[in-house]
Amino acid sequence: MPQASSSSSPAKAAPPPQPAADPSPSALPASEEALDPQTPAPPPQAQPEAVLTAAQKALRSKPARPPEDADKKNKKLKDVEISFPIVYGTISFWLGKKASEYNSHKWTVYVRSATNEDLSVIVKRVVFQLHPSFTNPTRVVEQPPFELSESGWGEFEIAITLYFHSDVCEKRLDLFHQLKLYPEEDTGPQSTKKPVVVETYDEIVFPEPTEAFFQRVQNHPAATVPRLPPGMTLPPPGPMELVPHEKKRGDTKDHPLSQWFSNFSEADELLKLAAARQQVQAHIAKLRRQLSMMDGMPQQSKAVSVQGQQFGHG
Template sequence: MHSPKENTSKRLKDVEISVPIVYGTIAFYLGRRASESQSHKWTVYVRGAKNEDLGPVIKRVIFQLHPSFNNPTRVVESPPFELSECGWGEFEFAISLFFQPDVCDKQLDLYHHLKLYPEDESGLQSTKKPVVIESYDEIVFPDPSESFFARVQTHPAVIVPQMPTSSSENINEKKKGDTKDHQLSQWFMNFSEADELLKLAEAQQQVQAHMHKLKRQLCLMDGLRQISRPSSTDE
């Protein structure tokens, strides 16, 4: 979870605004159209967790490609914050987020590894099913500006606390949302807070099970050492 420092004159104390985001890549194998230098077409992007418009929060995104690309520093000034290219190799992106002036004056740098080939290397690559790698994160803005809060308090991509002045009408307006249709949306992964908590719980259970296993192994080793140790007898 990232917390960029916000710097404005009029701020709401003890208030936090959270913006769930997803960043990742989708790579399609070109099949018969593939060449030695262009085997895949891929798209790298930053999106809302449910593909909402991030324009009210993010001003622009800079994608840093591999130096072998022409003009490897790509700037996207408006949503959707994405770009597509063709290539043959995997590499790591640097993704820099720049926020609206009343949101934050510091950029946020993310990193993502482009993956072209599926985990199962035994099967043939498919031109119909892409390789999708995505990461979920939440950007937290403490003590937000009044203008930022007012602009996003009903926006579906933003988690804001319910203030005493909020009306039920505004809350209902948020349900309408500003979700964008996208040609790749069928491949996007579904992220939610409940899913993330479930993953954390499963990871904790796995760690605990592994610790118990190690303890049993240590106890067994100690027992074997006790058995194999020669007993001392009085002469």
């Protein structure tokens, strides 16, 4: 979490010891009163106050921030929520002729924005928990892009923990992803040019954000601000968000693996939902036909049995 750093002034060295008074006659006072041993010694003079620079004076005289300002920034916005669409997953490449029994694939696990924007606006660090067989299986990534690359031969579950900035959320978010190295049977054999890509789309929702957090991210391209309640008046965006958004260091738009990223746009999601709905409806119709056929068979056998009994009694 970003911590407010405060610099303290270096301690001042003690003044060097004053040299002892010269007892020679030339150093003695010329007046007879000064030679009188009964004359009391003059009181010690007060040390002059340390000279302060203008900046130090300004810091000393600067009034403390009114508590209401801090309370205002920490004020939660009721009935408001901010969401950040994210994607987490793995991309694995078969090493081909370079593959060995214990080192057959190279893979990358990551967490990215669904729109490939910079997630460091909310994420402080990401911890990836690998299989215990790896050296240092707990990997901490504190700068975007939040990812790591490794190589191996086995598939396992990767735990992904997201930690957020202090003004975003105090709780962590735990995600889990199954590393997949080998393609499905219907996708053909392994290839060094075509990786195995497994991604999961999700949304991180922050209900009732603080006013400071909202001001900081409300115009960020990675954030999604839903429709607000009627009559809700929101604070204006922060000064840094007034300028047009420039490409940040942490985005993944030009990532070396971006050509393999899945596109999770709303249009694609609607098409996938429509296709899935059609498949479900077709499957339901098929089951209904099978049930009708199964229901018809016992009825026919029952009718034949009744007719046989009638003929027998006749």
